[in-house]
Amino acid sequence: MPGTRPPARAYAMWVVGLLAYGVAVFHRSSLGVAAVDAQERFSAGASAVSLFLVLQLAVYAAFQVPVGVALDRFGSRRMIMAGAGTMAAGQLVLALAEDVPTAIAARVLVGAGDAMTFISVLRVVSFWFPGTAAPLVTQLTGILGQIGSIVAAYPLVALLHSTSWTATFLGAAATGVLVGVLVLVALRDAPEGTPRPVPPGMAELRQGLLDTWREPGTRIGLYTHLVTQFSGTVFALLWGYPFLVVGQGLTPGTAAGLLTLLVLVGMGVGPALGRLCARWPLRRSVLVFGILLATVTAWTVVLLWPGRSPLWLLVLLVVVLGTNGPGSMIGFDYARTENPVERHGSASGVVNVGGFVASLLTILAVGAVLDLLTPGGSTAYDLDAFRAAFAVQYLFWAIGLAGVVRHRRELRARLARDGVVLRPLHVAMGARLRRRAS
Numbered sequence: 001m002p003g004t005r006p007p008a009r010a011y012a013m014w015v016v017g018l019l020a021y022g023v024a025v026f027h028r029s030s031l032g033v034a035a036v037d038a039q040e041r042f043s044a045g046a047s048a049v050s051l052f053l054v055l056q057l058a059v060y061a062a063f064q065v066p067v068g069v070a071l072d073r074f075g076s077r078r079m080i081m082a083g084a085g086t087m088a089a090g091q092l093v094l095a096l097a098e099d100v101p102t103a104i105a106a107r108v109l110v111g112a113g114d115a116m117t118f119i120s121v122l123r124v125v126s127f128w129f130p131g132t133a134a135p136l137v138t139q140l141t142g143i144l145g146q147i148g149s150i151v152a153a154y155p156l157v158a159l160l161h162s163t164s165w166t167a168t169f170l171g172a173a174a175t176g177v178l179v180g181v182l183v184l185v186a187l188r189d190a191p192e193g194t195p196r197p198v199p200p201g202m203a204e205l206r207q208g209l210l211d212t213w214r215e216p217g218t219r220i221g222l223y224t225h226l227v228t229q230f231s232g233t234v235f236a237l238l239w240g241y242p243f244l245v246v247g248q249g250l251t252p253g254t255a256a257g258l259l260t261l262l263v264l265v266g267m268g269v270g271p272a273l274g275r276l277c278a279r280w281p282l283r284r285s286v287l288v289f290g291i292l293l294a295t296v297t298a299w300t301v302v303l304l305w306p307g308r309s310p311l312w313l314l315v316l317l318v319v320v321l322g323t324n325g326p327g328s329m330i331g332f333d334y335a336r337t338e339n340p341v342e343r344h345g346s347a348s349g350v351v352n353v354g355g356f357v358a359s360l361l362t363i364l365a366v367g368a369v370l371d372l373l374t375p376g377g378s379t380a381y382d383l384d385a386f387r388a389a390f391a392v393q394y395l396f397w398a399i400g401l402a403g404v405v406r407h408r409r410e411l412r413a414r415l416a417r418d419g420v421v422l423r424p425l426h427v428a429m430g431a432r433l434r435r436r437a438s
Contacts, residue, residue, distance in 0.1 A: 007191075010128035014137060016187045017121035018144055020080050023179045024117040025148030026156075027087045027110050028056075030172055031094075032237040033152050033256075034160055041165055042100050050367025052107045053238050057360035059111035061353050067115050068349025069205060072342060075189040076120040081180050083120070086113030088176025095169030113176070118145075119348040122332060126344050127190035132278050135333050139274030142329045146263045149236060154256065212346045216414065217338020220407035221351040224288050225331035227400025229355030231295055231393055232324030234362045236262060239389075247386035248308050258318045265322025273326045277333050282415070282422055284330050285408045291327035294320045296397055303387045328355050338411075358396045365392040 031038060035049050042048070071079050090109030097103040125137050160168045212218050235243075236259060244255035277284050298320040302309050309317075331354065335347035369389035370381050412422060 006129045006133055009191075012186075013124055013128050013188060014141070016182060017076070017080065017124045018141055020084060020179050020183055020187075021117055021121045021141060021145040022148040022151075023175050024083065024087060024114050025145050026151050027091060027148075027172065027176065028114050029149040029152035029237060030091070030156055030169070031056075031107060033157050033241060033259075034165075034168075035238055035242060037160060037165065038103070042097075042103055044100055045371055048100055050238065050363050052104055054360045054364045054367075055104055056107040056111035056114075057356050057363070059108050060115045061356040061360065063112055063115035064119070064349035064352045064356075065209070065346065066349075068119060068346035069209070071116075071120055071123055071345035071349070072208075076123045077183060077187045077189050079116045079120040080183045080187065083113040083116030084176045084180035084183065086110075086116070088113075088173045088180070091169050091173035091176060095166045095173060118142075119345060119352055121145075122336075122348050123345055124187070124189065126336060126341065127194060134336060135278040136271060136274035138332055138336075139270035139277075139326055139329050142325055143263075143267045143270035146266055146325060150260050150263055154260070157256065208343055209346060212339060212343050212350060215338055215347070216407045216410035217334045218347050218350050220285070220404060220411060221331035221334035221338075221347070222354040223331075223400050223403030223407060224285075224334060224354075225328045225351050226354030226358045227397060227404060228288060228291050228295075228324050228327030228330070230324075230358035230362055230396055231299070232262065232321040233355065233359040234366065234393075235318075235321055237359070238363055239366050242381070243386050243390070244314065246381055247383045248314060250311075250314070254311075258314065261315070262318045262322045265319050266325045269323050270326035270329065273330065277330060281333075281337060282420075284333065285404060288327060288330055288404055291323050292397065292401060295324060296394075299390065299393065303390060308383060331355075354400075358400070362392060362396060366390065 031049075031052055038044065038049055038052070067079065087110050090106045090111075090113060092106075093109060094103060094106035097106055121141055122138060125134055125141060129137050156168060156172070159171065234240075240259060240262075241255050244250045244258060245252055250258075273287060276287060298317045302313060302317050305313065331351045332348055335351045336344060339347040366389040369392065370385050373385040373388060374381050415422065
């Protein structure tokens with residue numbers, strides 16, 4: 001029930017799922033902080049290293065809907081275990097890889113395992129936590145899971161530079177095995193007594209997917225995820241570190257510190273967004289527009305700045321990008337509130353496609369532009385090349401904004417048919433302030 005307080009065991013289940021997701025983020029981010037080492041190990045240019053991550057994200061995105069369907073059928077525990085094992089296998093292959101095709105196969109395995117994890121953890125949240133608590137716990141899941149990227153940015157880089165490529169990624173593979181064992185022992189899909197859904201037949205499955213897609217809440221969730229997520233993801237996963245070190249001339253330590261700041265900002269912003277979504281669910285799109293405006297403005301100033309940007313401006317950019325991850329979680333909140341519980345897995349899978357498709361296309365485009373503007377396959381990209389490469393983001397911001405606006409109209413039209421008419425935001429805020437004053 002909406003007012004029910006979550007039991008203590010709910011938090012225990014959530015912590016197990018959160019740990020599994022944090023390890024998945026660690027695996028996902030491990031290549032980004034090792035991008036320069038990867039270019040040297042595999043004698044590959046920027047486009048080839050981009051391809052590693054693009055294929056990883058392509059597999060992740062392509063698996064979202066099938067994984068969502070499987071999740072509704074088999075439950076979170078089995079899917080998270082399968083994901084942990086698959087990612088461990090991918091890191092093992094990468095540890096032993098000595099050529100580009102083998103490294104690509106390794107990242108494909110990581111992408112497949114990663115695809116099984118996050119939406120499975122969200123399903124744990126939806127079963128163990130009541131309605132008003134779910135938005136906040138969902139935000140905390142997305143943000144605290146990003147600690148995995150901090151582990152990639154510091155301990156993994158330190159291990160990589162103090163030992164070897166093989167030892168580093170063998171250690172990464174071991175973490176996947178350990179988390180799989182923990183999930184097997186400790187995680188349960190739902191509280192005892194929760195009815196298990198009857199597995200649908202093929203006809204019901206097709207109809208369920210159609211119903212999920214036809215739901216405007218699913219589609220605004222997809223475009224919300226797309227428009228808010230991809231810029232921060234591209235920066236954190238691959239191109240942020242080279243941009244800061246090679247393009248902006250920062251030291252590796254300063255660049256790693258900025259990537260950590262990005263995660264820490266998200267940790268602070270996420271709970272606030274979760275509370276706002278729970279309190280004003282009909283105004284969630286306002287938060288999306290605000291995050292988009294801040295992101296586009298920050299990037300525009302950095303890209304137009306004459307010469308290298310001052311450190312304070314790069315810090316500001318990273319702080320704004322830190323809101324992107326929490327902003328993308330609003331998309332899952334749309335999917336949760338606008339779909340019945342038996343479709344939560346497939347709806348979350350559809351939403352998760354948006355940001356990661358935009359991310360992989362942007363990563364590929366950035367790498368292609370850098371190689372096009374840098375002769376001889378050199379990795380010494382100049383600042384103008386980075387500026388041109390990051391300008392491709394404007395296309396995806398425009399696509400995402402158009403999708404959010406369109407499907408927001410559909411949702412509000414349905415609300416109007418149900419007798420709910422939203423006043424303009426400035427009118428509603430003015431009335432609220434007057435009520436407080438009186």
